[in-house]
Amino acid sequence: MNTLSCLIVDDEPIAREILAAFCAHIPELRVVGHCENAFEAKSVLTETPVDLLFLDIDMPELDGLSFLRTLTQKPQVIFTTAYREFAVDAFDLAACDYLLKPIPLPRFMAAVDKAITTLNKATQNRNEGHLTNCVTGSDNSLFLKSDGKLIRIVKSDFLVAEAIGKQVKITSETKLLTVTIPLSVLEQKLTGAGFVRIHRSFLINVSKIDYIEGNRVYIQSTSIPIGEYYREAFMKQIGS
Template identity: 55%
Template sequence: MSPIDCLIVDDEPIARDIIRTYCAHLPYLRVAGMCGSALEAKAALMERKADIVFLDINMPVMDGIAFLKTLKSPPQIIFTTAYKEYAVDAFDLSACDYLLKPFSLERFIVAVDKAMEKIQTTASLPVDTSEPKDDDYLFLKADGKIFKIRHDDLLYAEANGNYTKVTTSQHTLLPAMTFSGFEELVPKSKFLRIHRSFIINKSKIDHIEGNRVFIQNTEIPIGSNYREQFLKQIGFSS
């Protein structure tokens, strides 16, 4: 059997070491890397493939569920968390399994076996050569809840210190996420950075006047460094 490459993603060093020790008991598992944050994991997956990702949920900057939404073709995901309330969201995202900390070696092996079955099933399926379809929604954690937000309902986002103020047609949310972290979550074809502190949904623009964009009676400034690129993106030259 060829080795199965695993990536361990957890902000707690002890938790990473426990999973690495468990992996060592299974000779067909190879730990390809260990990451302390979701953004570090995203960079790691761009450099090398992983067949299974052991993914913590409650991490700073970007949580595990939000991170999974950024992956177009995710590997098998086994969530590892101390919080059972995320289980429904995890399985909605087609996670392979959900390990509640602290978990035993026996329970760990059961999760790995599930992932192995899925990997073998996927390997036997015909290759789909069609273009991948972007999901039309994202998940944001705010006020102790995880909100599923359709791209079409998202109006604009504003940098707010270590948070990002996200305005939708139904809510104003303040997830504990950096502005650059939020920018990574949304498709660049639909969402445009028009100012160092603002990202807007292109389809929600009512009109543009001078150096201002209007979205549902809200006036949003266009930064001078972004104006030329923004006008090109909507089909105008400056």
């Protein structure tokens, strides 16, 4: 795993600053936001799912434990709190770790290492489980399992793939199909010149781009957003 997106949730500004400074020491971490309460965090997570959540417990209106119980899709969670007495409840919620304030940097780094290990294992298991749905046919084609059939996609015909939940919708010049694989697995199978991730949910064939306008790519009248995190690398790749 190259980077982990993480969100810091704490009602104390100094605590948020310390955690952000700690995160800056770890290249694998990319902080996507700082929230001062659970409601702000809920809004961010609705728009931007994250890999790792640094979560305070004692917050106004909705405490960290109660907030975590509201999430249907739970990221890895490292609780950051001044209170020892909530540790059992935290681990009952499958927390990755429980850090007591003031948090020493070495202890913080150990907790992050644990989260990275857990996430890497989960990713490996998912990918291994999905490999049977994605079989390399040749240098020019790919076989993808859809509706119980292995369907051949010619790589040069590939237009765009869109991740929708646990499935990927693939559009080519001649076919439209939905497969149950992570977009990252498809990206690995299409590694090479011409195929690029431009958004966390979109993979495209650069050779099929008609034009780019603002933060969107257009392929055969289909509008595809360019994610802020991917924009710089994408523009460099196309020489702009």
